[in-house]
Amino acid sequence: MASSPYSDLSGKIATHRAHAGVIGLGYVGLPLAITLARSGFAVTGFDIDPGKIISLDAGRSYIEAVTNEALTGEAKAGRFRSTSDFAELSNCDVIIICVPTPLTKHRDPDLSFVEATSRAIAATLRPGQLIVLESTTYPGTTNDVVKPILEETGLTSGSDFFLGFSPEREDPGNRDFETATIPKIVAGDGIEASKLMQAFYSAAVKTVVPVSSNATAEAVKLTENIFRSVNIALVNELKTLYAAMGIDIWEVIEAAKTKPFGYMPFYPGPGLGGHCIPIDPFYLTWKSREYELPTRFIELAGEINSAMPRYVVGSLAEALDMRSGKALSRSRVLIIGLAYKKNVPDIRESPSLRLIEIIEERGGRADYHDPFVAEIPPTREHMALKGRKSVELTEVVVKSFDAVLVSTDHDDVDYAALVRWAPLIIDTRNIFSKLGLTGEHIVKS
Template structure:
């Protein structure tokens, strides 16, 4: 009878393949997190098999096209030219990779509870093909306990045991789309895992492609690190959003206040107000922790208050716009023409996930406004979970005529590609939530900060 391989045999074999760059890495979810991972693993000499349920994405990659603005088509062509990359929608091939990285969405339900649909479906797909010696690493942002309480039981259903037959880790993604100073390979990776062997393998894998790893004691700790990073940002953004609302009736400019405070060389870190939170992490992660905390009967008052402030910002912006129209033009929102500048959740990207622009459009139209938009990186509103009724709506060109025709221009996203001086010259009334106009040198009477 053949001798059953020991756990050390599996771990040593995989560690050796990683060290020799002979391992195949599977990346599930070829979006803003997964595709940059594919790039760095290919750049370090690994073979990569990319998985995505969206056949259009797979077809685009095979044809050398990109669907993410900050990853140009030339990069995709270079990935294909290595001869070590393939993209597929066939989850039946999950038995092939030696290491599988899960980069799927973790949204919230309508009741602000974690939606584990994508994680569970992915784990089930892996479990159906899981073989001894594979390493599985979850990268999706989630609540502490997901890796061991949700993913691990699914993977073990077929009889293979974590730490003995396969290895399970968690390493939260730290992508910042559009950031030209920090990319995937230059950002340290926090890693936690189910056991020492899994931790060693997870570290070895990421140490091969990033500047360094930061090991922690468990997968749950690594999951908590990710939430803490984004809750820190959400709470501080809520603070300056509230300060903006406090200072405005006092005639105090919150941007000037923050810029002056930031000159202190210690004890202060600048955060900037805006029209609300967007992106795949900051608006969502705080609610993952509040949900998990309820399981332990722990209150999260501070975090929930920050969430309430940030969630309310689109309504504040719409009211500021309505007040400005009334004060400057003597008219209400009904039948007013409003031109939104910027749909993406942050500047210089084409990422619409959780963008406050969509809520602002909905609120304006509920009050009878006629809304158009311009975004140099988004030609039309894509399908979204919460705002499907807006999908397909096309943007307008940013010309002197379109600016002059609008009763109000609302700055939602401060893209560098927008000619802000042109906006200042031709718009009748500008409501600026990002301080974009003044940063461009415009301080005309047609400008209102919001």
């Protein structure tokens, strides 16, 4: 009996002879590539950034979740290499897309990276390949956007090649989980694609959770992030209300979470950051217009969370006026933490960038200190801040500022010294209370 594209690929996956290609070697793609290599697959990583390829070839990882030792170990074993030559996709049996899915200025999905990558794959597409999208997007993208581009080749999904979706679930800085131990949602375009997805990811990930369709898998990822966005917006709104009442939201949350059922703690902050929570919910909002159905919770949560940087700067201006009689327009402010979350160098969508802009829009001057971010790199939305460098935390430096604003509570910061040196502290993370540090010049916001 003649073999089929499905049976050939199924056999390669079962015996770990399948060659995997991972497109996009960032926070999602590189850890995935190394996880697949560790499980025994030969992996080629693809990226359009030559700097990443140079770094990887030299054995230098730029992602905290991947150590230099892990990188060089898989490379020396012949299981991992990287390239910018997309013609090599023809050698890959499984191709995984891990490229960005940002929003436009009007909060519409920007699928340009997904579309361009799909066309690159189509250029060498052959029977017996499994194509997987991991980039977060709205339900229907895999089948309605990626599939037609691939089928322009004359090959058919489900018989010639196979198409699936598996949402990434990376959490930078979280040392309790890694790619191999985070349960993996998988789906495929048809029964055979679904079986291939389950077989492939089960070879590298401890727990695989199959769902009925690619659209369902896409919806799972959005639901996870919408849940977080809405609940963070709720506590941010409660923070502003309770502050007006003279009630400490952090004390309220600590007491509320002692209830052993029916409550899950979420925490306020200066705004949302990262690639997921500030962006992903609006993919569903955009898609909902097709069905003429409103997404009121999602949109309201976005409005509340987006307003938090201005709220924090308002608190800063009020504190400066009340405690030193100095206007924000004549003040210098030191932002602690540029990354969007603690103990990582990731500045994507970081509220700290917006805080700097708002302070300077109001005539003040803002600098930052971040032990993980030595210099602000180019960003799509904040190009004017490119090249600014982290300042040192010395007594002379801190005392030269009128206020210190803690935006990201990295562990590697001497908060006790800040209490001694800073004339005014605005704390958006409750870090000083957590550390038992007090002072009349510490203001929670």
